[in-house]
Amino acid sequence: MPIPNADLATRVAELKWYHTFDLPGGVTTPGMFDHRRFVTKLPFPASLAGKRCLDAASADGFFSFEMARRGADEVVSLDLPDPDAQDFSGVPRKRSWAIGPGRANQCFALVREATGLDVERVDGSVYDLEKMGLGQFDLVFLGNILLHLRDPIGAVQAVRTVTRGELLSVEPVSFPQTMLRPFTPTGQFSLGDENTFWTPNLCGHRALIRAGGFDVIAAGGPILQPMGSLYPTRPDRAHLPRSLHEVVYWSFTRPFGKATSWVRASPIR
Numbered sequence: 515m516p517i518p519n520a521d522l523a524t525r526v527a528e529l530k531w532y533h534t535f536d537l538p539g540g541v542t543t544p545g546m547f548d549h550r551r552f553v554t555k556l557p558f559p560a561s562l563a564g565k566r567c568l569d570a571a572s573a574d575g576f577f578s579f580e581m582a583r584r585g586a587d588e589v590v591s592l593d594l595p596d597p598d599a600q601d602f603s604g605v606p607r608k609r610s611w612a613i614g615p616g617r618a619n620q621c622f623a624l625v626r627e628a629t630g631l632d633v634e635r636v637d638g639s640v641y642d643l644e645k646m647g648l649g650q651f652d653l654v655f656l657g658n659i660l661l662h663l664r665d666p667i668g669a670v671q672a673v674r675t676v677t678r679g680e681l682l683s684v685e686p687v688s689f690p691q692t693m694l695r696p697f698t699p700t701g702q703f704s705l706g707d708e709n710t711f712w713t714p715n716l717c718g719h720r721a722l723i724r725a726g727g728f729d730v731i732a733a734g735g736p737i738l739q740p741m742g743s744l745y746p747t748r749p750d751r752a753h754l755p756r757s758l759h760e761v762v763y764w765s766f767t768r769p770f771g772k773a774t775s776w777v778r779a780s781p782i783r
């Protein structure tokens with residue numbers, strides 16, 4: 515039974531959204547990230563008919579629902595039930611921006627109800643994939659997660675144990691490190707912004723995937739990953755940019771998006 519538009523708009527307004535979704539009746543969720551055009555630049559197959567797909571670390575599930583829209587036979591959408599279980603939550607003074615346990619699950623559930631798309635939600639950690647008994651997948655999507663993990667290679671190794679087909683990994687990359695060292699896998703270490711540990715350069719992203727036990731089939735980027743309407747578009751007058759990082763953020767990243775790399779890979783047998 516479709517949700518009446520006024521009810522849907524009210525329920526959308528009650529939640530804090532990570533992803534921007536176009537829902538039925540012209541209702542759009544205000545998200546921290548807006549992947550609606552970005553997804554068209556990624557090498558997702560036009561049809562996923564016959565495929566069993568996993569969206570690991572899916573947040574509100576934008577890419578899970580996209581895979582369902584593309585006709586996947588089955589989509590599993592995995593994320594932690596509690597944002598405070600994320601690796602960086604133990605870092606002093608760093609708390610998750612995601613408000614409260616279950617936030618992403620609530621957004622996910624509303625999108626599923628509103629769209630009627632058939633996606634299974636599973637609570638769990640990407641590190642535990644091997645022992646979760648989810649079976650094997652033809653396509654695993656891993657988006658914007660390795661930079662938040664203390665053990666990105668361990669996570670990719672865990673993904674390998676459930677990948678019988680392909681991995682599509684999409685990650686922000688350090689633009690300066692990509693320019694300075696285009697042929698050397700390297701990264702930018704940070705505890706200062708967006709709960710990030712290592713942001714690889716372009717070459718480093720590919721190396722992480724190989725280190726996790728995959729052969730790279732194809733890779734691309736940097737492409738720009740736009741932020742969503744929930745982020746302010748200009749700095750607060752009382753807090754003008756005070757570092758090079760903040761100047762780059764307000765003059766480049768916020769208006770144009772994050773430099774991002776994609777890698778398609780198959781598990782080494």
Ligand SMILES: C[S@@+](CC[C@H](N)C(=O)[O-])C[C@H]1O[C@@H](n2cnc3c(N)ncnc32)[C@H](O)[C@@H]1O
Pocket residue numbers: 547570571572573574576592593594597599600601618638639640641656657658659662
């Ligand atoms: C930056 S969001 C990316 C969401 C989505 N994949 C995308 O590309 O837009 C990172 C997500 O990873 C989840 N996450 C963090 N650590 C995780 C872990 N160990 N296992 C599963 N999910 C995790 C967080 O809860 C959050 O929803």
